Amino acid sequence: MSLELRRVSLRAGAETHIHATDLVCEPGSFNILLGTTLAGKTTLMKLMAGLERPTSGEVWFSGRNVTGVSVRHRNVSMVYQQFINYPNMSVYDNIASPLRVARVAEDEIKRRVGTMAELLKLSPMLQRRPSELSGGQQQRTAMARALVKDADLVLLDEPLANLDFKLREELRDELPRLFSNRDCIVVYATTEPVEALLFGGQTACLFEGRVTQFGATGDIYRNPLDLTSAQVFSDPPINVAAVTKTGDRFRLAVGEDFAVPAAYTGLADGAYTIGVRPHHVAPAPQGDMAVAVDGEVLVTELSGSESIIHFVVQGQTWVSQSHGIHPFEVGTRQRLYADMAKAMVFDADGRRIVA
Amino acid sequence: MNKTHDNRAWFFVLPVVALVAFNAIIPLMTVVNYSVQETFGDNVFFWAGVTWFEQILRSPRFHDALTRQLIFTFTILLIEVPLGVAIALTMPRKGPWVPVCLVLMALPLLIPWNVVGAMWNIFALPDIGLLGRSLNALGFDYNFTRQPGDAWFTLILMDVWHWTSLVVLLAYAGLVSIPDAYYQAAKIDGARPFAIFRYIQLPKMKRVLTIAVLLRFMDSFMIYTELSVLTGGGPGNATTLLSIDLVKIALGQFDLGPAAAMSLIYFLIILLLSWVFYTLMMRNEQQ
Numbered sequence: 321m322s323l324e325l326r327r328v329s330l331r332a333g334a335e336t337h338i339h340a341t342d343l344v345c346e347p348g349s350f351n352i353l354l355g356t357t358l359a360g361k362t363t364l365m366k367l368m369a370g371l372e373r374p375t376s377g378e379v380w381f382s383g384r385n386v387t388g389v390s391v392r393h394r395n396v397s398m399v400y401q402q403f404i405n406y407p408n409m410s411v412y413d414n415i416a417s418p419l420r421v422a423r424v425a426e427d428e429i430k431r432r433v434g435t436m437a438e439l440l441k442l443s444p445m446l447q448r449r450p451s452e453l454s455g456g457q458q459q460r461t462a463m464a465r466a467l468v469k470d471a472d473l474v475l476l477d478e479p480l481a482n483l484d485f486k487l488r489e490e491l492r493d494e495l496p497r498l499f500s501n502r503d504c505i506v507v508y509a510t511t512e513p514v515e516a517l518l519f520g521g522q523t524a525c526l527f528e529g530r531v532t533q534f535g536a537t538g539d540i541y542r543n544p545l546d547l548t549s550a551q552v553f554s555d556p557p558i559n560v561a562a563v564t565k566t567g568d569r570f571r572l573a574v575g576e577d578f579a580v581p582a583a584y585t586g587l588a589d590g591a592y593t594i595g596v597r598p599h600h601v602a603p604a605p606q607g608d609m610a611v612a613v614d615g616e617v618l619v620t621e622l623s624g625s626e627s628i629i630h631f632v633v634q635g636q637t638w639v640s641q642s643h644g645i646h647p648f649e650v651g652t653r654q655r656l657y658a659d660m661a662k663a664m665v666f667d668a669d670g671r672r673i674v675a
Numbered sequence: 676m677n678k679t680h681d682n683r684a685w686f687f688v689l690p691v692v693a694l695v696a697f698n699a700i701i702p703l704m705t706v707v708n709y710s711v712q713e714t715f716g717d718n719v720f721f722w723a724g725v726t727w728f729e730q731i732l733r734s735p736r737f738h739d740a741l742t743r744q745l746i747f748t749f750t751i752l753l754i755e756v757p758l759g760v761a762i763a764l765t766m767p768r769k770g771p772w773v774p775v776c777l778v779l780m781a782l783p784l785l786i787p788w789n790v791v792g793a794m795w796n797i798f799a800l801p802d803i804g805l806l807g808r809s810l811n812a813l814g815f816d817y818n819f820t821r822q823p824g825d826a827w828f829t830l831i832l833m834d835v836w837h838w839t840s841l842v843v844l845l846a847y848a849g850l851v852s853i854p855d856a857y858y859q860a861a862k863i864d865g866a867r868p869f870a871i872f873r874y875i876q877l878p879k880m881k882r883v884l885t886i887a888v889l890l891r892f893m894d895s896f897m898i899y900t901e902l903s904v905l906t907g908g909g910p911g912n913a914t915t916l917l918s919i920d921l922v923k924i925a926l927g928q929f930d931l932g933p934a935a936a937m938s939l940i941y942f943l944i945i946l947l948l949s950w951v952f953y954t955l956m957m958r959n960e961q962q
Contacts, residue, residue, distance in 0.1 A: 371859055392865045400856040408878040421865040
């Protein structure tokens with residue numbers, strides 16, 4: 321059982337929602353669609369489910385071309401950002417609804433709903449209506465509905481986005497367990513890089529309707545193929561700066577120049593772009609290639625153990641994420657240090673140059 | 676937490692209290708005043724106690740008008756609510772036709788009530804009206820000014836024409852507020868159109884439909900203008916509903932006491948039935 325998108329695209333009039341996309345989801349895999357709002361995550365999911373018909377390209381499932389097959393005749397389930405349940409049915413009937421449509425015997429329904437309720441901690445509230453539940457419980461109900469029918473493909477469209485922080489963490493921890501011994505393909509859309517890293521699995525970075533990179537989650541984070549993937553997969557946003565290479569020096573457009581890291585000395589002279597992740601920029605020098613960056617402090621976000629400092633360097637915003645509390649005053653000029661040994665180098669077209 | 680008590684709040688409430696007093700409570704009290712006294716003019720009053728109330732409650736004339744009123748109101752509710760929901764379901768939810776449909780639906784609501792009555796009166800006249808003449812040409816013996824059945828038919832047709840739009844617009848507002856995701860989820864579950872209506876659209880429309888039923892109930896129970904222009908309560912007393920009867924007693928016969936008593940009874944019936952409707956329709960909404 322594998323899901324394959326072959327050159328799938330979706331256009332509406334002059335607008336292209338999804339550019340020709342190739343994607344293979346392996347049996348039993350957990351796949352993450354990572355991208356900002358309007359990147360095309362939901363649209364791509366609808367194409368996978370069969371809720372939308374691609375303008376061109378083919379969708380294959382288990383070696384069968386299912387491109388024109390309606391969602392009714394595919395074994396798919398979906399959980400949405402909004403908590404979608406039948407409003408005037410009890411939790412029990414809600415979970416049972418897909419089984420009833422499939423004409424499963426009533427005692428089999430009872431058994432499966434019971435198991436599902438146990439798994440999602442809904443057993444005490446089976447007789448209540450969705451409106452009498454908390455947001456977290458409503459979403460659990462929706463999730464139970466999606467899981468109970470043993471779908472081959474489970475699509476989760478930002479299921480945790482409307483939950484408050486505590487509930488989100490709780491459900492986020494439970495999710496991998498829910499799918500651990502199922503052989504369905506899971507596709508999970510999120511805007512948060514942190515969530516992708518927590519779940520592991522495979523990630524597809526989406527940007528303006530295009531999959532920029534697809535592969536093992538940790539791998540993509542560490543080795544983005546291009547600037548866009550690096551930007552999609554970075555929160556706080558990755559710092560991007562133009563540099564010019566002359567001989568063995570890199571010159572930052574915003575000032576300082578520094579020795580070209582050993583790995584890149586073979587590059588031809590010219591213009592490049594470097595990306596430095598926020599946690600490689602700190603108020604104190606770290607590593608042996610720390611380069612000073614001076615800027616005016618725009619915002620400081622202090623958590624219990626960490627400081628996120630946004631500062632402006634000649635009209636360009638940089639972000640530093642560091643341990644410890646650094647209560648810089650807004651509006652003051654400060655010197656921060658970027659560890660250039662960790663910088664990623666991209667060519668003029670935004671492609672990563674792998675040393 | 677300690678709440679601070681502050682009398683300033685009264686200054687914000689007072690204007691509303693004054694307004695309600697002037698446009699509701701004081702006029703109502705005048706009616707209460709008339710309902711328990713007998714007057715022969717010249718501002719001379721005699722105490723009458725509950726005489727007028729007893730008289731009204733026992734009068735067959737009131738019973739007949741009330742029966743006709745209930746038949747009328749329930750008939751139009753049974754037609755307008757399902758019809759309104761059905762029309763709302765067929766209206767497009769997006770695209771260029773939405774404003775066209777909305778304006779078409781709103782048109783009957785924008786026509787002054789007495790004009791509606793006059794329009795239908797002329798439309799239904801058996802000799803010159805398009806409807807009346809056509810029906811007669813088709814072989815029906817139709818004359819709403821002489822035959823009670825025809826008068827009722829015309830009256831109900833007029834009310835359905837005039838007010839179904841209100842139900843349509845309210846039901847439509849309920850429908851468009853349902854996120855697309857619900858329909859997708861139902862499609863994924865494999866739900867059929869009737870199941871979608873029964874388990875998604877109807878429950879989601881429940882609140883607006885409650886409002887629609889209440890509004891239509893109250894308005895139809897108080898119908899006067901269109902009715903008085905169309906049939907004036909005739910032929911005979913065939914279409915004399917409560918409001919027409921009340922005006923006959925109050926202004927026709929100038930029986931101010933009984934008319935005031937009847938107004939109050941009328942008011943209490945509407946209040947009671949509205950409460951019953953609301954409670955019935957909302958009984959599952961408690962959390």
